[in-house]
Amino acid sequence: MRGLMMDRPLLIGALIQYAAEYHGDTEIVTRTTEGPIYRYTYAEAERRARQLAKAMKRLGVGLGDRVATLAWNNHRHFEIYFAVSGIGAVCHTVNPRLFADQLRYIVNHAEDKVLLLDLTFVPIAEKMAGEWPGVRHYVIMTDREHMPQTSLPGALCYEEIVAGETPDLVWPEFDENTASSLCYTSGTTGNPKGALYTHRSTLLHSFAICSANAVGVSMRDAILPVVPMFHVNAWGIPYAAAMSGAKLVFPGPKLDGASLHELFTAEKVTLSLGVPTVWLGLLQYLEQTGKRLDGVKRVTVGGSAAPRAMIAAFEEKYGVQCIHGWGMTEMSPVGTLALPKLKHLERSTDELLAIKSKQGLPLFGVDMKVVGADGAARPHDGASTGELLVRGPWIVSGYFNDDQATAAAFDEEGWFRTGDVSAIDGDGYMIIVDRSKDVIKSGGEWISSIDVENAAMGHPDIAEAAVIGLPHPKWDERPLLIVVPKPGCQPSKDSITAFLGDKIARWQLPDDVVIVPELPHGATGKVLKTQLREQFKDYRLPTA
Numbered sequence: 188m189r190g191l192m193m194d195r196p197l198l199i200g201a202l203i204q205y206a207a208e209y210h211g212d213t214e215i216v217t218r219t220t221e222g223p224i225y226r227y228t229y230a231e232a233e234r235r236a237r238q239l240a241k242a243m244k245r246l247g248v249g250l251g252d253r254v255a256t257l258a259w260n261n262h263r264h265f266e267i268y269f270a271v272s273g274i275g276a277v278c279h280t281v282n283p284r285l286f287a288d289q290l291r292y293i294v295n296h297a298e299d300k301v302l303l304l305d306l307t308f309v310p311i312a313e314k315m316a317g318e319w320p321g322v323r324h325y326v327i328m329t330d331r332e333h334m335p336q337t338s339l340p341g342a343l344c345y346e347e348i349v350a351g352e353t354p355d356l357v358w359p360e361f362d363e364n365t366a367s368s369l370c371y372t373s374g375t376t377g378n379p380k381g382a383l384y385t386h387r388s389t390l391l392h393s394f395a396i397c398s399a400n401a402v403g404v405s406m407r408d409a410i411l412p413v414v415p416m417f418h419v420n421a422w423g424i425p426y427a428a429a430m431s432g433a434k435l436v437f438p439g440p441k442l443d444g445a446s447l448h449e450l451f452t453a454e455k456v457t458l459s460l461g462v463p464t465v466w467l468g469l470l471q472y473l474e475q476t477g478k479r480l481d482g483v484k485r486v487t488v489g490g491s492a493a494p495r496a497m498i499a500a501f502e503e504k505y506g507v508q509c510i511h512g513w514g515m516t517e518m519s520p521v522g523t524l525a526l527p528k529l530k531h532l533e534r535s536t537d538e539l540l541a542i543k544s545k546q547g548l549p550l551f552g553v554d555m556k557v558v559g560a561d562g563a564a565r566p567h568d569g570a571s572t573g574e575l576l577v578r579g580p581w582i583v584s585g586y587f588n589d590d591q592a593t594a595a596a597f598d599e600e601g602w603f604r605t606g607d608v609s610a611i612d613g614d615g616y617m618i619i620v621d622r623s624k625d626v627i628k629s630g631g632e633w634i635s636s637i638d639v640e641n642a643a644m645g646h647p648d649i650a651e652a653a654v655i656g657l658p659h660p661k662w663d664e665r666p667l668l669i670v671v672p673k674p675g676c677q678p679s680k681d682s683i684t685a686f687l688g689d690k691i692a693r694w695q696l697p698d699d700v701v702i703v704p705e706l707p708h709g710a711t712g713k714v715l716k717t718q719l720r721e722q723f724k725d726y727r728l729p730t731a
Contacts, residue, residue, distance in 0.1 A: 196360055196361065196362065196363035196386070196387075197363045197386055197387045197390040197391070198273075198358070198360065198361070198363060198386045198390075199268075199269060199272040199273055199367055199386050199389060199390070199426065200269065200272070200273035200274075200358030200359070201358065202269070202390070202393070202426055202429040202430055203229070203232065203233045203236055203269040203273070203429050204233060204358055205429070205430070206229040206232075206233065206428075206429040206430075206432055207229050207230045207232070207233035207234070209432060210229050210406060210432030211228055211229050211230030211233075212228050212229075212230065213228060213229050213406070213432055213433070213434050214226055214227070214228060214434050214435075215227055215228065215229065215232055215262055215265065215434070215435045215437070216434070216435070216436045216437065216450075216454055217260075217261045217262040217436075217437040217439060218261075218437065218438055218439035218440075218441060218446070218450065219261060219262075219439055220259060220261065220305045220306050220307055220328070220329070220439055220440055221306070221329060221333050225262060227262065229429070229432070232262065232265060232266060232269075233269070234354040235266050235349055235354075236266045236269040236270040236273065237270070237354045237355075237356040237358075238349045238350075238352040238353065238354050238356075239266050239267065239270035239348070239349050239352070240269075240270040240271070240273055240274045240356050241352040241353070241356050242270075242348040242349060242351065242352050243270060243271060243274065243276065243301065244274060245348075245352070246300075246301055246323070246324050246348075247300065247323070248271070248274070248276050248300060248301060249275075249276065250274075250275040250276065250361070250365075251275065251276065251277065251365075251366060252276045252277065252300050252301075253276070253277045253279045253297045253298055253299045253300060253369060254267070254271045254276055254277065254278060254279060254299065254300065254301045254302075254303070255279045255280075255281050255294060255297065255299035255301065255302045255303070255322070256278065256279070256280050256281060256302070256303050256304070256416075256417065257281050257283045257302065257303075257304040257305065257308040257311065257312065257417070258280075258303065258304060258305040258308070258328055258416065258417065259305050259307065259415070259416070259417075259437075259438075259439050259440045260412055260413075260415060260416045260421065260437040260438055260439065261305070261328075261437045261439050262437060263303075263305075263328045263345060264305075264328070264416050264437075265416075265425055265435070265437070266349075267303055268368075268416070268420070268425050268426075269429075272367040272368055272386070272389075273358050273359075274356075274358075274359060275359065275361050275365055277366050277367065277368060277369050277383070278367065278368040278369070279297050279299055279368070279369040279370075280368070280369075280370055280416060280417045280418070280420065281293060281294065281302075281371075281417060282371070282373065282415075282417050282418055282710045282711070283307075283308050283311060283417060284709075284710035284711075285373070285379075285710045287314070287315065289378075289379055290311070290315055291315065291318045291319070292378050292379060293371045293379055293381075294315075294319045294321075294322065295318075295319060295320075295321060296378075296381065296587075296588065297369060297371075297381065297587070298321050299319070299321060299322055300321065300322065300323050300324070301322070301323065301324045301325075301326065302319070302322050302324070302325050302326070303326040303327075303328055303345065304325065304326070304327060304328060305327075305328050305329075305440075306327065306328070306329055306333065306335065307440055309327060309335055309337055309339070312325060312339055313337060313338050313339055316338070316339055316340065324341065324343060325339040325340065325341065325342045325343065326342075326343045326344075326345050326348065327339075327342055327343070327344060327345060328345040329344065329345060329346065330344065330345075330346040330347075331344050331346065331347060363385065363386045363387040363390075364385050364386070364387055365385060365386055366383050366384070366385060367384050367385055367386045367388075367389050368383075368384045368389065368420060369381055369382070369383050369384070369587060370382050370384070370418065370419050370420065370516055371516075372516045372517070373516075373709050373710045373711050373713075377592075378589075380586040380587075380589055380592045381586055381587030381588070381589065382516050382517050382519075382583050382586070382587070383583070383587040384420075384519060384581075387580070388519060388580060388581040389420075389423070389426055389519070389581070390426070390430075391552060391580050391581050392423050392426075392519040392521065392581040393423055393426040393427045393430045394430070395521065395550045395551065395552055395581075396422075396423055396424075396427050396521050396550070397427050397430060397431050398550070398551075400524070400526065400548075400550070400551075401521065401524050401526075401550055402427070402458070402460070402485075402487055402510065402512075402521075402524070403485075404424070404427045404428060404430075404431045404433055404458070405431050405433065406431050406432035406433055407433075407457075408428075408431070408433040408434065408457045408458045409433065409434040409435075409436060409454055409455055409456045409457050409458070410424060410428055410433050410434065410435055410436065410456070410457070410458045410459070410460075411435075411436040411437075411438060411447070411450060411451065411454070411456045411458070411459040411460075412424040412425075412435075412437070412459070412460050412461075413438060413442060413447065413459055413460060413461030413462075413465050414460050414461050414462060414489075414490070418516075418710070418711050419514075419516050419519070419520040420519075421460075422460055422487075422489065422514070422520060422521060423519060423520075423521065424460060433458075434454070436450055436454045436456055438450060442465060442468075443468060443472070444468045444469040444470075444471065444472025444473070445472055447459075447465075447469055448469065448472060448473070448478060448480075451480060451482070451483055452481075452482070455482050456482065456483055457482065457483060457484045457485070458483075458484065458485055458486070458487075459483065459486050459487075460486065460487040460489070461486070461487075461488070461490075462488070462489065462490035462491065462711065462712035462713075463488055463490065463491055463492070463493055463494065463497060463712070464651070464708060464712045465712065466486065466488060466493075466497060466501075467497070467650060467651060470497065470500055470501075471650065471673065471674070473505070475674075479505060480505045480506075480507050483505075483507050484507065484508060485507060485508040485509070485510055486501060486507055486508075486509055486510070487510045487511075487512055487524075488509060488510070488511050488512065489511070489512040489513060489514060489520075489521075490711055490712055490713060491712070491713045491714070492546075492619065492637045492640070492641060493509070493511045493544070494640070494641045494644035494645070495540060495541075495544045495641050495642075495644070495645060496641075496644045496645040497509070497644065498511060498540060498543050498544060499540055502540075502543075503536075509543065510524055510525065510526060510543075511524070511525040511543055511544060511545070511546065511547060512524045512525070512546070512547060513546035513547065513617070513619065515605060517582060517583045517596075517603060518553070518577065518579075518581065518582050518583075518603075519581040519582070521550065522549060522550065522553050522555070522577060523546050523547035523548055523549050523550070523553070523555075523616075523617050524547045524548065524550065525542065525543050525544070525545050525546060525547030525548070525616065526543075526547065526548070527539055527542050527543065528614065542616065544641070545612075545616045545617065545618045546609075546616070546617045546618060546619050547616055547617060548614075548615050548616055548617075549577075549615070549617065552579045552580055552581065553577060553578075553579040553582070554577065554578045554579055555575060555576065555577045555611070555617060556575075556576050556602070556611075557571065557572065557573040557574065557575055557576075557609050557610060557611055558573045558574055558576060558598075559573045560573075562598065565610075565611075567611040567612060567613055567615065568610075568612070568613060569610055569611070569612030569613060569616075569618065570610060571610060572608055572609065572610045572620050572633070573608070573609070574604060574605070574606070574607070574608060574609070574623065575605045575607045575608075575609035575617065575619070576598060576602035576603060576604055576605065577602065577603050577605060578601065578602050578603060582603055583603065584601070585597075606622060606623050606624070607619050607620075607621075607622060607623070608620040608621050608622070608623050608626050608633070608635075619637060620633065620635045620637065620638075621633075621635045621636050621637055624716075625637075625655075625656075625716055626656075627654070627655075627656035627664050627665070627666050628656070628663055628664050629656070629659070629662045629663060629664050629665055629666070629694070630661075630662045630663065630694075634656075634666055634694075634695050635695075636653075636654035636655065636656075636666065636716075638691060638695070639652075639654045639666055639668065639687075639691060639695060639697060640652045640653060640654050640668075642687055642690040642691050643668060643670060643683065643686075643687060645686070645690070646670075646678060646682075646683055646686045647673075647676075648672055648673055648676035648677070648678035648682075649670050649671070649672060649673065649676075649678060649683070650670075650671045650672060650673040650674075651670070651671040651706055651714075652668060652669070652670045652671070653668075653669045653670075653706055653714045653716065653719055654666050654667065654668050654669070654697065655667055655669070655716055655719050655720050655723065657698075657723065657726060657728055657731075658731070659698070659728060659730065659731050660731055665697075665698040665728055665730060665731075666695070666696075666697040666698060667697060667698065667699050667700075667701065667723060667726065667728065668683070668697035668699070668700045668701070669700075669701045669702075669703055669706065669719060669723075670683065670700065670701070670702055670703070671702075671703060671704065671705055671706055672702060678702070680699070680700040680702075683700050684696060684697070684700065698728045698729065698730045698731075699728050699729055699730075701723075701726075706719070707719065707722075
């Protein structure tokens with residue numbers, strides 16, 4: 188027997204329509220690419236999104252067509268999210284930090300028809316335009332006053348095409364499983380792979396991250412998403428903010444500690460989300476200036492493992508709740524968040540910090556299991572490790588137009604292989620031991636590079652750390668610790684090794700420490716260990 192409930196589709200257009208109707212006077216604030224602060228409301232954003240949607244249709248964009256963006260976190264990018272998906276086209280956010288060959292592959296593989304781009308990225312598009320034969324229109328996201336001289340064929344002005352339309356479009360209804368947006372993985376190995384999200388998956392993900400057991404987005408928040416809108420939809424925040432009616436504060440291209448702190452203070456930001464490298468920069472700025480984060484209630488850290496010292500700094504020094512999360516492009520992206528349960532709240536500060544340093548509990552809708560080499564599920568005892576597999580309604584069922592990658596990414600029952608070596612404890616908290624390609628195999632034992640890195644990050648003179656395995660004649664591999672010192676600090680190898688002595692097992696201690704001015708980072712802020720392994724491939728450990 189079927190229930191007697193209305194069958195209404197879950198659509199992205201309905202999100203911005205709801206925000207405009209019930210939170211129409213809530214502000215959206217942007218530090219624009221041109222420089223000044225721009226502010227308007229959800230009601231104005233929705234009206235402009237409808238005008239932009241009509242402009243897209245006038246440019247020949249129809250159901251299922253891909254429309255690409257090369258843009259920062261700003262109000263125009265926000266409008267594109269809803270205008271494109273709202274008419275049944277696919278909003279394809281392109282990461283401008285990728286290499287030229289990756290940009291060439293992604294735009295051509297997606298078969299993008301229109302490319303909308305911020306002023307910053309006009310030079311990139313000019314260099315690449317000849318290699319993107321399928322792009323029919325380029326729209327520069329600015330007004331006529333700031334339109335640059337450009338070689339882009341037939342370049343259009345964003346503000347002019349918006350102003351040229353009336354806001355009388357009615358958001359259409361269609362199947363909620365229609366593709367809504369497309370995001371490619373950063374492609375550290377092989378070609379980037381496309382995760383094609385649906386309207387349904389996007390709204391279910393939004394419901395999940397708005398819940399109190401997750402990020403807890405509400406209409407009482409002012410949210411500054413540092414995580415870029417060109418990577419996994421800024422972790423779903425543009426949609427969740429519209430769903431909840433939260434104030435949005437977009438930082439534009441300036442992501443340094445001083446610029447972020449200025450916005451936090453001026454706009455009374457309560458929630459911000461970003462990767463560890465961004466928060467390291469902010470914490471260093473606070474340390475150097477003596478400034479605080481008054482008003483900020485919580486920050487979410489994801490993209491790579493949050494060092495325990497970072498979580499402690501936010502919570503103990505600045506009184507800001509630090510929520511450690513984990514996810515993937517293929518998961519829309521949020522999968523787990525490390526919030527303590529009620530029974531944990533009476534534990535010591537150190538025990539609570541240990542819980543918050545884990546990757547966390549899965550959100551409802553995310554199933555996960557850890558399997559051994561034989562494919563059998565491993566027990567949830569916090570010690571048994573294996574590959575982490577996931578499934579759920581906002582997790583991909585395949586890659587866009589890539590049968591080979593799809594076949595390799597799923598097991599026989601349709602679970603997605605994350606490539607993370609993990610464990611799950613008795614309370615259900617997931618702990619990532621390492622990426623399968625980064626774990627160090629030493630004398631028959633596994634050494635987690637993440638554990639060693641997190642321990643090293645607690646050293647008062649270290650700003651950033653990375654660990655790679657190097658060949659060893661006796662132990663197969665041994666760890667090399669590569670560190671970036673904080674400004675004005677000169678930590679020695681002996682002081683670092685002594686600091687680690689009581690924090691990790693003796694056999695996990697690095698065989699050598701190298702101090703460098705900076706670490707290589709990929710397009711999403713993660714440390715590129717592939718580059719480090721190449722850089723240090725001829726390095727000889729003193730114990731070898």
